[in-house]
Amino acid sequence: MQDRKDLEVRRSILIKTSIKGIYVTIVTYLLHSHLEHSDVFKMLDPIQNHDLRLCIGALRTSPADSLAVEADELPLVIRRDKLALQYISKVAACPENPVHNIIFEPKYCGLFETKPSSIATFSIRYQDAVKNLQLHPENISKFQFPDTPPWTLTPLNMNLEIAHTQKE
Numbered sequence: 001m002q003d004r005k006d007l008e009v010r011r012s013i014l015i016k017t018s019i020k021g022i023y024v025t026i027v028t029y030l031l032h033s034h035l036e037h038s039d040v041f042k043m044l045d046p047i048q049n050h051d052l053r054l055c056i057g058a059l060r061t062s063p064a065d066s067l068a069v070e071a072d073e074l075p076l077v078i079r080r081d082k083l084a085l086q087y088i089s090k091v092a093a094c095p096e097n098p099v100h101n102i103i104f105e106p107k108y109c110g111l112f113e114t115k116p117s118s119i120a121t122f123s124i125r126y127q128d129a130v131k132n133l134q135l136h137p138e139n140i141s142k143f144q145f146p147d148t149p150p151w152t153l154t155p156l157n158m159n160l161e162i163a164h165t166q167k168e
Contacts (some may be wrong), residue, residue, distance in 0.1 A: 045075070048073075052064075052068065085135075088103055108121070
């Protein structure tokens with residue numbers, strides 16, 4: 001009887017883990033796609049909350065913030081900002097990147113100030129965040145491509161005999 005209960009508990013944990021993995025894959029795909037407008041994310045928040053309830057097995061009355069903490073997931077707005085700032089810092093590390101000047105020297109700011117209903121470009125939306133974080137491109141170490149291509153390097157000679165020994 002106890003073995004059957006253990007099996008059921010393990011199965012439910014496995015199902016919840018699988019569902020959460022599928023959920024994370026889908027949300028990551030949506031975040032990396034062109035869903036950049038905040039209204040779209042407002043529509044996605046209830047979907048995230050519903051899916052987190054399914055993953056965790058929580059009741060409908062559970063607070064959304066508690067769900068996110070329990071599932072170890074960031075809210076979509078924070079996750080989007082985190083990914084955007086990671087991308088900006090990655091671009092700052094490589095001044096040869098064609099997007100570098102577009103992000104750090106945004107154009108058409110006046111156009112979007114006169115039309116607040118229009119969706120501003122990525123660089124204009126995150127311009128304030130870059131200033132508040134004092135994320136200056138000159139303060140980020142530059143990425144340099146290696147002089148030698150990695151596929152031309154000789155492989156390391158490693159002794160893996162210890163990996164085959166049995167633990168006592």
